[in-house]
Amino acid sequence: MLTFARNKLVSVAVKDRDTLSIQAVLDDDLYGLQIDLCVGLSNPEILTIAGKWNRRTTPECYKAIPFLQEMRGERLDAKIAERIHKSLGRKGCRHFANLLIECCHAATQAARVVRWEEAKKAVADLSFENFIKQEASGESPARAQILSETAARGSASSPGRVKTPRGEATGSGQAGLEGEEGFVIDLHTHSFPASSCSSASVDELIEEAKRIGLNGICLTDHNHVWSCEQVEDLRQKHDFTILRGNEITTNQGDMLVFGLDKDIRGIITIEELREEVARAGGFMIAAHPFRGFLTFSTVQLGLTVETAAQRPLFQQVNAVEALNGKVTEKENGFASSVARALGLPATGGSDAHLAAEVGAYATRFSVEIRTEAELIEALKSGEYAPVAFRSQKAAKAAGH
Amino acid sequence: MPDNILKFSLNRCTSVERLADNTLRSVCRLQDTFTSAFVELTARLPDLEVLEARARFHHEWLKPPDLEEILSKLPGMRIGPGMLKIIKGLVGEDQEALRQVAYMVEECCHAVIISLTKDILTQAPDSEEEKLEFFSSMVRENIRLYNRCAAFAPGSRLVEGIEPDK
Numbered sequence: 001m002l003t004f005a006r007n008k009l010v011s012v013a014v015k016d017r018d019t020l021s022i023q024a025v026l027d028d029d030l031y032g033l034q035i036d037l038c039v040g041l042s043n044p045e046i047l048t049i050a051g052k053w054n055r056r057t058t059p060e061c062y063k064a065i066p067f068l069q070e071m072r073g074e075r076l077d078a079k080i081a082e083r084i085h086k087s088l089g090r091k092g093c094r095h096f097a098n099l100l101i102e103c104c105h106a107a108t109q110a111a112r113v114v115r116w117e118e119a120k121k122a123v124a125d126l127s128f129e130n131f132i133k134q135e136a137s138g139e140s141p142a143r144a145q146i147l148s149e150t151a152a153r154g155s156a157s158s159p160g161r162v163k164t165p166r167g168e169a170t171g172s173g174q175a176g177l178e179g180e181e182g183f184v185i186d187l188h189t190h191s192f193p194a195s196s197c198s199s200a201s202v203d204e205l206i207e208e209a210k211r212i213g214l215n216g217i218c219l220t221d222h223n224h225v226w227s228c229e230q231v232e233d234l235r236q237k238h239d240f241t242i243l244r245g246n247e248i249t250t251n252q253g254d255m256l257v258f259g260l261d262k263d264i265r266g267i268i269t270i271e272e273l274r275e276e277v278a279r280a281g282g283f284m285i286a287a288h289p290f291r292g293f294l295t296f297s298t299v300q301l302g303l304t305v306e307t308a309a310q311r312p313l314f315q316q317v318n319a320v321e322a323l324n325g326k327v328t329e330k331e332n333g334f335a336s337s338v339a340r341a342l343g344l345p346a347t348g349g350s351d352a353h354l355a356a357e358v359g360a361y362a363t364r365f366s367v368e369i370r371t372e373a374e375l376i377e378a379l380k381s382g383e384y385a386p387v388a389f390r391s392q393k394a395a396k397a398a399g400h
Numbered sequence: 401m402p403d404n405i406l407k408f409s410l411n412r413c414t415s416v417e418r419l420a421d422n423t424l425r426s427v428c429r430l431q432d433t434f435t436s437a438f439v440e441l442t443a444r445l446p447d448l449e450v451l452e453a454r455a456r457f458h459h460e461w462l463k464p465p466d467l468e469e470i471l472s473k474l475p476g477m478r479i480g481p482g483m484l485k486i487i488k489g490l491v492g493e494d495q496e497a498l499r500q501v502a503y504m505v506e507e508c509c510h511a512v513i514i515s516l517t518k519d520i521l522t523q524a525p526d527s528e529e530e531k532l533e534f535f536s537s538m539v540r541e542n543i544r545l546y547n548r549c550a551a552f553a554p555g556s557r558l559v560e561g562i563e564p565d566k
Contacts, residue, residue, distance in 0.1 A: 001417065001418070002415050002416065002417050003416050003417065003418050003424075003515045003518070004415060004416040004511055004514060004515035004518055005413065005414070005415040005416075006413070006414045006415070006507075006511060006514070007411075007412075007413050008410070008411070008412045008413075009409075009410070009411055010408075010409065010410040010411075011406050011408075011409045011410075012406060012407050012408040012409070013404060013405070013406050013407060014407060020407070028514065029514075029515075029518050030514060030517070030518055030521060057521055057524070058531070058535050058551045058558060059528055059531055059532060059535075059557070059558075060535075060550070060551035060552075060556045060557060060558050061550070061551045063550035063551055063553070063556060064549065064550040064551065067550060089549075090548065090549070091549075091550065091553070092549065092550050093549050093550060093551070094549060098510075102410060102412065105410070106408050106409075106410050106432070107408075109408045109410075109432070109433065109434065110407040110408035113407045113408055113433070114407055128460065128461070129460070129461050132461045133461075249482070249485055249486060249489065250486075251473065251476055251477050251486060251490060252476060252477070252478070253478065253482060253486075254482060266489050267485075267486055267489025267490050291480070291481045291482065292480060292481065293480065293481070293513060293516070293517075294517075294542060294544055294545050294548065295517045295520045295521070295538060295542070295545070296516055296517065296519070296520050297542070298446070300516075300519075300520070301445060301446040301447075301448070301516070302445065302446040303446040303447055304446075307446065307447065308447065311447060311449075312476070326544075327544075328542055328543065328544065
């Protein structure tokens with residue numbers, strides 16, 4: 001028996017000589033919605049857009065509709081889906097975003113058909129396949145003719161806007177481990193532009209880390225290798241312990257690695273990454289291993305500590321990030337339980353993407369650490385614990 | 401050609417079926433003016449790990465990708481946050497056909513997530529007042545929902561009195 005079905009229907013017709021008209025419907029077990037929009041032909045951008053709910057889940061879903069207007073003027077280029085996700089998907093509604101992406105895809109395909117029909121006026125027996133080949137090679141006389149005709153239409157449209165909204169993030173608070181001694185490092189931070197999802201410059205991260213009293217931070221930008229020289233310059237500039245790491249996406253999720261200089265591009269299997277890290281004598285931590293879903297949790301899925309501990313990824317890592325600033329208390333608690341069950345050390349890191357998030361969680365070491373070699377030695381010793389650094393500080397300041 | 405004749409039409413259907421052995425089968429089918437394709441994923445509960453993936457892709461002019469090799473990379477991947485980057489990385493996005501296959505894999509995964517969300521939302525009460533409380537509790541329970549969409553943004557009745565940093 002089906003437990004869920006989603007149907008999407010998108011139809012594209014020509015509205016006038018330079019405009020496509022697109023009607024789209026999304027209908028599934030939870031949502032029913034539709035979008036009507038117009039897209040330019042000679043200047044492929046969204047000209048008008050309207051949408052409505054037929055069925056929705058919450059009493060406040062109607063608030064998403066006005067955000068459709070922010071899509072007006074968006075150009076249908078290779079990055080349009082990404083921009084729709086980031087803008088309409090985050091501020092408005094992900095289901096409208098999903099359907100609008102289908103509309104944009106359909107409009108692009110329909111524009112091809114329209115161009116082919118135009119080209120056939122010059123070359124009557126031009127097959128669609130040949131038209132596509134010629135268009136791809138850019139050598140088509142027919143295409144040149146279309147372009148000149150398009151220019152002759154004198155499209156008055158301005159170039160489409162390309163908006164690049166930045167990622168947003170929220171912090172979370174949780175009681176951490178006890179204890180005030182030791183050397184506290186935030187092992188998980190992201191800076192812009194090394195991580196495009198971050199909104200904090202590396203200088204802002206470091207200044208904030210110093211201000212709140214951390215002893216050091218690790219720069220763990222996504223698949224980005226900081227050079228030794230860059231980090232040394234930062235150390236001298238800020239007179240602070242700054243260490244290099246990397247957050248690498250594998251087929252089994254994100255891993256924090258330390259001591260690996262290799263620039264890993266694309267998605268790597270966890271086994272391949274394990275080999276690279278072992279060869280380099282480095283250290284690998286499963287980052288936010290139970291970062292979960294928005295409306296249900298691992299518990300609701302029936303995931304137990306015992307079954308979770310059997311996941312193959314835990315055979316490949318040296319430690320588990322048990323306190324991460326981007327997941328819920330329950331997910332952190334679950335990661336902590338799994339680490340205990342496996343006998344793996346647990347670390348903490350803020351996963352900061354904003355300066356204000358640095359140090360939400362960190363790792364308290366029993367020894368002072370100034371170099372990468374000392375960090376890896378300390379990580380391998382297992383003599384450390386994750387801490388809720390900011391909340392501990394706040395509690396202390398409040399006299400608790 | 402008259403303007404009322406469609407230049408392009410697309411029909412995409414994605415469905416999820418719960419199988420007997422605690423697995424979910426998610427299938428995305430696409431039929432448009434140029435394409436006839438399907439992607440099928442099987443995922444195991446409770447960790448939502450992909451067990452198997454298969455697909456067929458026919459397109460008017462795009463060369464079909466080597467689906468067997470591409471899909472063999474998917475088993476082991478977990479359906480969940482961060483999966484989009486992994487799917488694009490594993491399936492690839494440098495060819496139009498691969499982008500479409502990757503999108504269909506993503507649709508299968510989203511359908512699995514929404515099918516499980518449905519289980520939660522079927523518990524929502526009928527009255528407006530109780531509904532507000534139900535969704536408000538959902539945000540309190542999982543603060544990541546806060547500001548994730550217009551319905552859960554500041555100013556919405558569903559997040560009244562909720563401060564994400566506390």
